[in-house]
Amino acid sequence: MTKNHIRKFIHIDMDSFFVSVELLSSPNLMGLPVAVGGTAAERGVISTANYIARKFGVKSGMATATAHRLCPKLVLLPARFEVYERISQQMGEIFKRYTDKIEFISLDEASLEVTDQSHCNGSATYMAEEIRQTIEQELYLTASAGVAPLRYLAKIASEINKPNGIFVITPAQTQNFIQNLNIRKIPGVGPKTYSILENLGCRHCRDLTEEKIPALIQYLGVHGFYVWERCQGIEQSDETPNDIRSIGVEKTLPSDCFDLSQCHDELLRLAVILRQRITEASEEFLIIRNNVKLKFSDFSVSTTEACAHSLNEETFKTLFQKLWDTKRGGRAVRLIGLSVKVKKRIQDTPQLELPW
Numbered sequence: 431m432t433k434n435h436i437r438k439f440i441h442i443d444m445d446s447f448f449v450s451v452e453l454l455s456s457p458n459l460m461g462l463p464v465a466v467g468g469t470a471a472e473r474g475v476i477s478t479a480n481y482i483a484r485k486f487g488v489k490s491g492m493a494t495a496t497a498h499r500l501c502p503k504l505v506l507l508p509a510r511f512e513v514y515e516r517i518s519q520q521m522g523e524i525f526k527r528y529t530d531k532i533e534f535i536s537l538d539e540a541s542l543e544v545t546d547q548s549h550c551n552g553s554a555t556y557m558a559e560e561i562r563q564t565i566e567q568e569l570y571l572t573a574s575a576g577v578a579p580l581r582y583l584a585k586i587a588s589e590i591n592k593p594n595g596i597f598v599i600t601p602a603q604t605q606n607f608i609q610n611l612n613i614r615k616i617p618g619v620g621p622k623t624y625s626i627l628e629n630l631g632c633r634h635c636r637d638l639t640e641e642k643i644p645a646l647i648q649y650l651g652v653h654g655f656y657v658w659e660r661c662q663g664i665e666q667s668d669e670t671p672n673d674i675r676s677i678g679v680e681k682t683l684p685s686d687c688f689d690l691s692q693c694h695d696e697l698l699r700l701a702v703i704l705r706q707r708i709t710e711a712s713e714e715f716l717i718i719r720n721n722v723k724l725k726f727s728d729f730s731v732s733t734t735e736a737c738a739h740s741l742n743e744e745t746f747k748t749l750f751q752k753l754w755d756t757k758r759g760g761r762a763v764r765l766i767g768l769s770v771k772v773k774k775r776i777q778d779t780p781q782l783e784l785p786w
């Protein structure tokens with residue numbers, strides 16, 4: 431890798447975000463174990479717990495009834511997603527001062543690419559520190575940051591000195607860091623995948639040697655190859671060249687929707703609108719991908735895409751189904767977005783020739 435090709439990522443993750451926001455308006459609760467979530471009576475779960483509550487074992491995703499058993503003095507507050515979303519937008523405004531390559535993973539977490547940015551003399555570490563300070567000064571909240579030459583490593587790094595901390599993995603440290611990394615830390619490796627990997631004798635990234643690939647594919651399918659790549663420090667390039675842009679439509683549903691066929695109807699209506707929009711400018715570009723985005727009732731966002739050379743309703747439906755099956759986890763759908771990625775048509779290129 432030549433120096434010019436080394437990319438710089440900053441991962442920002444707010445510390446116990448929902449609870450921290452609630453404490454801004456209820457400072458009297460400071461020092462108490464506090465969580466945001468649904469009540470035990472409605473069989474709710476904990477969305478976020480502060481660090482005091484976490485000491486009792488309370489954590490995100492846990493049934494609220496269990497949380498109360500572990501921590502009888504737990505103060506439970508209802509979620510106010512509109513408030514969190516507003517603050518999340520303010521975070522986005524701060525990020526924009528440094529880069530326009532911002533990917534929100536959820537309301538409280540974002541991945542920024544700052545390669546070739548001139549702020550702080552180009553130092554990603556200083557930019558991350560400045561961003562953390564600005565968040566604290568302007569929003570009265572703390573964030574943790576990770577800095578690394580690979581996007582997924584920056585995310586892993588952001589957890590190391592949490593809360594209110596930063597961890598930097600320099601290019602020179604990267605190989606060694608990955609070798610000694612527990613595979614469980616890789617985004618996308620859950621308990622199920624990890625137990626399969628353990629059975630194959632793999633606990634750390636260094637254990638996933640090339641000889642393991644056939645077994646990985648046999649037991650984990652394509653996901654096995656994804657994990658193998660991460661263990662080698664390979665990240666599929668998500669670089670968006672300047673001549674690729676996205677044209678999309680999205681709609682917040684009138685009410686949160688649990689009904690698949692209702693979502694399908696909305697998806698097809700959106701596809702019609704998108705098709706009109708594309709037709710207006712279709713002379714200028716070629717479609718290269720179809721993309722579906724869903725926002726769920728807790729405001730978290732998932733997207734997925736596939737290669738396609740036209741706007742294709744069936745592809746949109748398949749992508750939608752994939753998110754519905756794998757990402758929804760019992761939540762309702764709040765927003766549906768459809769988009770196509772397009773590449774500027776080079777006039778000399780014969781129309782049948784695909785862009786790669």
Ligand SMILES: [Mg+2]
Pocket residue numbers: 443444445446447538539
């Ligand atoms: Mg967080």
